[in-house]
Amino acid sequence: MTKKQFVFIIACYIQGSVLYTMYYYQMIGNEAWIAFTVGALLGLLIVALYGRLCETHRSACLVKLNEEVYGRIPGKIISVFYIYAFLISCSVMMRQTGQFIAGDLLMETDWLLILTIFVLICAWASNLGIKYFASVAPFTCVFMYVFTVFLFLLILPGVKLKYFLPVGQRPVSEYIKTVGLCAAMPFSELSVLVILVPELKTDNEKRGFRKQFALGILAGSPFILITMLRDTLVLGPLLKSFSYPAYEVIRLINYHTLSHIESLYGTLLLFLLFFKSAVLFYCFTKAFAQIFGCQKNIVFTAFIAGLTMLGTQQIASSNIMLIELVKTRIIYVLLAVQVLLPVMTLCVSEIRRRASAERRAAR
Amino acid sequence: MKKYRFLCLILIIACAAPCLGGCGAVGTKRELDSLAIVLGLAIDKADGSEDVDFENYGEESDRLLLTAQVVRTLATSSNSSDSESAGQGSDSGSGSGSGGGDLGNTYWNVKTVGGNILESLRSAIHVTNRRLYFAHNQAVIISREAAEESVAKYLDYFFRDHETRYDVNLVIAEGKAGEVLDVGSHLEAFPAQDLSKLIDRQRDGGFAPHCSLFSFLSDYEIPYKSALVPYVKVVKPDDGKMSPYLYVAGSAVFVQDRMVTALSEKQTRGAEWLLDNVNSGVVALSCEGSPVSLEIMKSSGGFRAEYGRDGCGGGKIKIKGSVRATCVVGEYQGKEHMDSDMMQKLCRECENEINKEIYSAFYAVRGAGSDIFGIGEYFYRYRPGVWKDISRDFEELYGNSELETDVSVDIIRTGSLIEPADADGGGYND
Known part of the structure; x- marks a missing residue:
């Protein structure tokens, strides 16, 4: 995998989070795009944090890094927290995708069957290795941008700039909470992609992965931003009413022969969701295997597939429950594990490094 | 190994494809001749005098009479005259303005009664052998009587269902909304199509607004904003020589989602x-x-x-x-x-x-x-x-x-x- 391909993988990973916008709208309505922009800037800081952490420990592998900082057993325990966060992200992603397909694309098909096949396909794709994702990511990223801009132009007659307003009239706590949600989902989820860094070709590329993450965020975030601007300017007061605003807005396109185009958009959206889910699944499986000191293989893949299926079914019983869970619990779990824990790890690492430097100086 | 993986791939696709497409299970695939394509839907308050009598949920006073204009895909004149002479049972819908038993039209107005929209539409299976299909619906007509109570609650079904479209025209009818769908068109094959084009044509004059389900609900969600909805009347010439026709002009004024008055052209x-x-x-x-x-x-x-x-x-x-x-x-x-x-x-x-x-x-x-x-x-x-x-x-x-x-x-x-x-x-x- 080259560094350019890695940038596109990160960009596609962020693009695959397009359905997260419904959570942002639920919290802050028409100002969600502002919160997302701030969340993206915080995402750059989160990535810088991981970069600093990995620079101090050249292994650049999240699990081994924790073992080096905390010791073997405590490090593995800390890594289990990361695994838990990855499982949460994977379950939310799969649940959301399954609900979307069952509710809007394949209405007559049983939801459980859709989920099973989706998980199996993600497992199979992840078994092929990172080469597959690296090869399709550049084209997917660019094509989705072109298609989204095209759809924006088609829906231009329905755009009303007044739907940007009012701005700044909500309590500060709502803004803070939404920025936190945007930073947690999807930007703190990028921590899972640190698992892919050892697969970069050269050591120089492995060392400079902060720049690649930053470029990936800058390449992928505008896609979500364009989608949010489109949804805000067209749906306006109905932003909070729809289950999947990013999909529902396309149903309003009716331009000469171009109508009912949401089925095509749904298919492309499905590929993005699959890309993100499969990459997440791959990294999740690899991290889990590293805890046992093993290489990723079919046994771990099968186990993670079963664990994901279980997690997806148990995480929420309906789409309303999932929205409530994301807004009230999952955001804190992800921020605690994927932001606070690395900060703590960095602090412990610095303290230990200084202590050992002092000991060496004393000798 | 490659051959083994290829075979596995083929096996997965072969198992997955029928299930995903819904083709395997009985009753899940939908061919064109299993659909009753609806071009227009009229919503009235049921007053108990309807021919249809279904066992439905809800109080008598809350019952709705829905009229769905369905495309008849059968061949028209010669076939219908053959079936008329052979004799058939009564049907609960009428296909023409004069009412009752005329199978020569290209459409059939299916009437159903129920406590809410979805229940009423599903009860159409008592009289139609096909499921009503709303993806091509062009107009939703609500009677003035129903509009003066509330409109927003009727729109929930159109936004919640995956088949219905949001850019469908919303119209208020002066009298019974179902009557509008009974008025034969002079220029189009279907009254619903005629009405839809008539409303679009109002852009040339400005004497009637344009309102879709989406714009109505958007206005309803904005604080204090109300919608202006086109108003349609059925004009029956006194001389009796000319058949009734639709007249779209003026508008219905709403406060929140209740109609309060009508504006002239x-x-x-x-x-x-x-x-x-x-x-x-x-x-x-x-x-x-x-x-x-x-x-x-x-x-x-x-x-x-x-x-x-x-x-x-x-x-x-x-x-x-x-x-x-x-x-x-x-x-x-x-x-x-x-x-x-x-x-x-x-x-x-x-x-x-x-x-x-x-x-x-x-x-x-x-x-x-x-x-x-x-x-x-x-x-x-x-x-x-x-x-x-x-x-x-x-x-x-x-x-x-x-x-x-x-x-x-x-x-x-x-x-x-x-x-x-x-x-x-x-x-x-x-």
């Missing part, structure tokens, strides 16, 4: 001037006793609202509307020469006429307590600080608001004639 256009929805049309006026028609080539309209304290410690909302219209002389039945003075007079008369329409509309909607212009929305979006002060008393403030207009008309052409056809009473005849 000119009042509707008065409202549309300020809403910047007049793109075309004709302004008929009288200039020095002669009838004149000016054709609107383009126009732009809008308003600003201000809130100021009056001397007594209360507040007042002032609305400043502005309209710019560009017209050409379409017809002049006078004898006067067309010079610059005449053109100025025509401009002034046109401005007066537009002003009259605007003020007539404003006083009518203000009197009904309806904010179709979005005055409340203006403060909510552009003056949020002021909105915090006035939101609680907005209804009272709006009821006492004042309007000032600034209308400007430019007449840029006189058509192919410079002098009127009846100039100076004709030429001299020796």
Whole structure:
């Protein structure tokens, strides 16, 4: 995998989070795009944090890094927290995708069957290795941008700039909470992609992965931003009413022969969701295997597939429950594990490094 | 190994494809001949006199009578006359305005009764052998009686279901909504199609607004904003020689989601001037006793609202509307020469006429307590600080608001004639 391909993988990973916008709208309505922009800037800081952490420990592998900082057993325990966060992200992603397909694309098909096949396909794709994702990511990223801009132009007659307003009239706590949600989902989820860094070709590329993450965020975030601007300017007061605003807005396109185009958009959206889910699944499986000191293989893949299926079914019983869970619990779990824990790890690492430097100086 | 993986792939696709497409399970695939394509839907309050009698949930007073206009894909005249002569049972829907038993039409109006929309539509399976398919629905017609109670609750089904579209025309019918779908069209094969095209055609005149399900619900969600919905009547000529026809003009005015009054054609256009929805049309006026028609080539309209304290410690909302219209002389039945003075007079008369329409509309909607212009929305979006002060008393403030207009008309052409056809009473005849 080259560094350019890695940038596109990160960009596609962020693009695959397009359905997260419904959570942002639920919290802050028409100002969600502002919160997302701030969340993206915080995402750059989160990535810088991981970069600093990995620079101090050249292994650049999240699990081994924790073992080096905390010791073997405590490090593995800390890594289990990361695994838990990855499982949460994977379950939310799969649940959301399954609900979307069952509710809007394949209405007559049983939801459980859709989920099973989706998980199996993600497992199979992840078994092929990172080469597959690296090869399709550049084209997917660019094509989705072109298609989204095209759809924006088609829906231009329905755009009303007044739907940007009012701005700044909500309590500060709502803004803070939404920025936190945007930073947690999807930007703190990028921590899972640190698992892919050892697969970069050269050591120089492995060392400079902060720049690649930053470029990936800058390449992928505008896609979500364009989608949010489109949804805000067209749906306006109905932003909070729809289950999947990013999909529902396309149903309003009716331009000469171009109508009912949401089925095509749904298919492309499905590929993005699959890309993100499969990459997440791959990294999740690899991290889990590293805890046992093993290489990723079919046994771990099968186990993670079963664990994901279980997690997806148990995480929420309906789409309303999932929205409530994301807004009230999952955001804190992800921020605690994927932001606070690395900060703590960095602090412990610095303290230990200084202590050992002092000991060496004393000798 | 490659062969093994390839075989596994084929096996997975073979197992997954039928399940994902829903092709395997019985009753999950839908062919065209298993669908009853609905082109129009009418919603009335059921009054107990309907032919249909289903066991439905809900109180008698809340029952709805739905009329769904379904496309008949069978061959028409010769086949239907054959089936008529063979004899058939009664059907609960009628296919023509005269009612009962006519199978020669290209459509069938299926009537169902129920406590809510989804229940009523599903109970159509008692009379149709196909499931109603709404993806091609073109109009939702609600009777005035139902609209005066509430409209938003009926729209939930159209937004919640995955088949229905949001850009479908919403229309209010003066009498029974189901009657509108019984009126045979002079130009189209289906009354629903005729109605939909009729509504789209109103853009040429500005005498009826355009309202879709999406725009109605958007307006309903905005604080105090109300919708303006086109109004349709069934006209039955007295002489009996001509068949009934649809007349779309005027509009239904809403407060929140209840209809409160109706505007005439000119009042509707008065409202549309300020809403910047007049793109075309004709302004008929009288200039020095002669009838004149000016054709609107383009126009732009809008308003600003201000809130100021009056001397007594209360507040007042002032609305400043502005309209710019560009017209050409379409017809002049006078004898006067067309010079610059005449053109100025025509401009002034046109401005007066537009002003009259605007003020007539404003006083009518203000009197009904309806904010179709979005005055409340203006403060909510552009003056949020002021909105915090006035939101609680907005209804009272709006009821006492004042309007000032600034209308400007430019007449840029006189058509192919410079002098009127009846100039100076004709030429001299020796």
